[in-house]
Amino acid sequence: MNIAADRILGIVLLGLAAFVAAQAMQLHVPFSYDPLGPKAFPLGLSVLLAVFSLVLLFRPGTNGDWPRGVLVLKLLGVLLTLLVYALVFTSLGYLPATALVVLVLSRLFGAPWAKAAISGVLVALGSYLLFTQAMGILLPASDWLTALT
Amino acid sequence: MWDFLAQGFAVALTPLNLGLAFLGALIGTLFGALPGIGPINGIAILMPLAYTMGLPAESSLILLAAIYTGSEYGGRMSSILLNVPGDAGAVFTTLDGNPLAKQGLAGPALGLSAVSSFIGATLAILGITLFAPLLARVAVMFGPAEFFALMVFAFASMSAMMGKDPLKTAIGAVLGVLVATIGVDSGTGVLRFTFGIPELYDGIDFIVLIIGLFAISEILLMLEHSHTSDDGGAMAPLGRVMVRLKEVLFCKWAILRSGLIGFVIGVLPGTGASVAGAVAYTTEKRLSDQKGTFGKGDMRGLSAPESANNAAAVGAFVPMLTLGIPGSGTTAVMLGALMLYNITPGPTMFTEHTAVAGGLIASLYLGNLMLLLLNLPLAGLFARVLTIPRWLLVPAIAILAFVGVFQLHSNLYAIFLMLIVGVMGYLLRKLGFSLAPIILGYVLGGLMEQNLRRALAISGGDSGILWQSGISIGLWIAAAMLIVLPWLLPWLWRKRNAASCSLSK
Structure with a gap:
């Protein structure tokens, strides 16, 4: 296994960020006094997560010891x-x-x-x-x- | 303003609470002494049980705080005797602690560590008593916008200082915050990320989360260790048991300085004992290591991180009690425990829950004294814990953790979720994540979103409110500096060095 574990993690997290964003976009509030609503915060988090996972993809750390057998x-x-x-x-x-x-x-x-x-x-x-x-x-x-x- | 202390001692001195403080100190020391189990794991494993015992909030908190401070004491056993740090905070204890043990001074090293811990913690408790009520008065002026800025600051200081990899610390915190968004949105009643599973409507339960994240992942990691290596390395003989007064006096400045450093670092939100130990050790090395004895068994090199660790552990209570922002992963777990009692720590803690806040602080004084009295003569006895084989220890821990969860959620779903979280925790730890940012993110995330939305509701959607007051502007600047400085400073240094090099040519 030559691909660094961090790269796989980066891809997984990028997928998670996209998933969170897609899910958050579907949230629909008919009416609310809350100007921000339930969407914005998770969307912001998914953007942060996406940025971090891109950094991880391009600058992965060392691959640890993984259990086998x-x-x-x-x-x-x-x-x-x-x-x-x-x-x-x-x-x-x-x-x-x-x-x-x-x-x-x-x-x-x-x-x-x-x-x-x-x-x-x-x-x-x-x-x-x-x-x-x-x-x-x-x-x-x-x-x-x-x-x- | 300091009336709470009298009331606190009245609470802490009741037979039940006195007994719980003693019990917690004892259990904490034993748990902390177990190789590999740091304070945060100890608290995480024992918290559900404390909750199921049906104790009142202040008693439960006193028990948990005693376990917390106790495990900071006990954590040094494996660092000094086996060179195995129980958690990140204990790494610097091994540097001079283990060489001392190898020179046949294991007993005095343990004693010195207990005395240093006691002094460091006492300094920090005095610090809490003085500053916490003052800070609470300032914190009363905080509105939602200021709280939001404060939490941004907390996350910034966490990723700047906690853990070995800032990027992974930040990712962990985001993941924790994301977990906190699962469930019914408190603002609008909309279901978020529940995927039609009714059990997720209330969100991921705190106890399920910490037992999975800490206890289950710990069990899996210990299995790995027992598979790859023999357990129980060669334990150094204790030698003479007591530390001499002369030795303590030799370290007095190291202990006092490090205690102060530790307290200040502990108070900063998001940075716990691990940073304090590192800063205190390097400071002391720079100040007093003239003969190059640090790292080879210098007593000052042992007492500095020990004093700082414990001071920071106690200092972390300050932001937790006054602002509702935990100063470390362990206090995050305790904050979650308080929330189970429907107590949200914050500026009103000292006025509305005087018994809880005062009782906790008073019990810290008492517990710390008990710990010293327990640890000085009984170090040899506690050290025996290190020789318990893993095959006996781990199943017992598993049972403790399991029954704690099962008492609160006797359904398969909770157990299933706990195991899934456990596997995630294990994978993340294998990938080099520390768990404290995740739990801090989980605890702070909900509050952060609430405060942001409340602030914007007040201003009618105008984001200008977030940087309107002096307090919030100061916090934003501090947060920005924490993120930028670690990148900027090395760059500036290099530039200056390059300039001076070219000048000398």
């Missing part, structure tokens, strides 16, 4: 884990959901299985006590567990 998968893994956490947070209940998420995250950060499992249980229990006892936050209970027994 396994690391990209790991990064996506973290995002996916947090999304799944949100999905199961209420249905599974705080303790099991948190223990599982901490287990997966610890693994992603390179912990061996046993340590990850222990930290999952301990962080879940510890944070549960912290949130409910010390901070008075209500957390979803695991009703399905009581329903099983």
Whole structure:
């Protein structure tokens, strides 16, 4: 990849500026006491952004280190884990959901299985006590567990 | 005029607030000590939780302020012991701090840093007490046009001084302002940039934004670090734990000078601790580095940025409390927190919300003292935090951040948005952006537009109102100078040098 990341960013930002400007032009106010209206400010911003991104296009900085391979998968893994956490947070209940998420995250950060499992249980229990006892936050209970027994 | 202080101490000395200040100091130091997590990330991660605890506004602010000042103290641990600055402000601490640690003086270095921080912060708190009410009196005279000019000035000083790349700082600020325009336009009720998504009608929520931008991107970056390098470099042994009085006295002028420099820089809107550390260090080096010991473990080279950092961190409260314009990224986050309580800081802060303003200032005095007492004897204990492995630390941070958001917005949409913002934040940081301008842009953007439109509504659309009063003209000139001077000065220097060269021939 020889194109500097800043050039790509410049193009993206230029596109964003054009998009903002186009969207702002479509704003229509039938009547208002406000002489400036809702259009002008975003339009001004898009002009500023366009100027800055042109500068960036012509004078890009150094290209940084970009993640590749396994690391990209790991990064996506973290995002996916947090999304799944949100999905199961209420249905599974705080303790099991948190223990599982901490287990997966610890693994992603390179912990061996046993340590990850222990930290999952301990962080879940510890944070549960912290949130409910010390901070008075209500957390979803695991009703399905009581329903099983 | 200074009655607020008595009332403030009455607020700050209640058992709840005293306890919160202590708790904040403790948590802040611990969070700040974590490698890579600077004050702003610490505040961003912990703010939603403070909000969900249902504390009154002043208590919540006291807690956050204590965390803020605490993390400035704690941030030095990783700078001195591991040579890993927690944030941009701590870079100059590593220059002499780490060499000291390598000479076996890690303990005294930590102690000296705590004492310098204490003195710097105390100077700045005195400064707030003196100047904030005065500035508030001036600020009462500000109309919408003056506020608009002030915000232009704030953005100008930010792009001139914050971050390593002025262009990216400016782009970040514009992006932040753009994010603030999403949602219902308060002036006309028109929907802007919502694309028919009902959840966007109220705009991008502040908490979702900061957790995504700071916490999620931080987690992603830490994953990258843990992937590419082993965590926990060799930690220097602490050596003797206490700093000697002689050593502090040796640095006294460095500490006092830097404290003053730090306060002044902190007060300027948009420039925070990172600039203060740099200016104080270079000034001190120029003034007192006769033997060329700076950078090789000179105690003055450690105490100067430390004193300045903390003075600037505290000084940043001045514009936030009196003008409603945050002096740094971290105070921008705190301003947002106050807005969650429907308190908009500004000139009336000292008259209408005396308990909040006074309580905050009084708690700064108390919190700063607590921090010194905590940090001097317990430095060794806090330093242990550095040895916690990432695989244990990061999941715990993720849980803290997540529960904070989920308590406030228990819907998938908010979480989804948070993750998207997180990825954006990660990409921007990889591209060399700092996040503080973005959050400042977000917080100031809405106010900036409102004031511009209000000013033009008063004048009936005549833009002349924007540069009518002396105050606004002064601010416009100052803003223009901040933008032009960094380009002009080097050019003038070169020209003069060239002229003198040709003369000497």
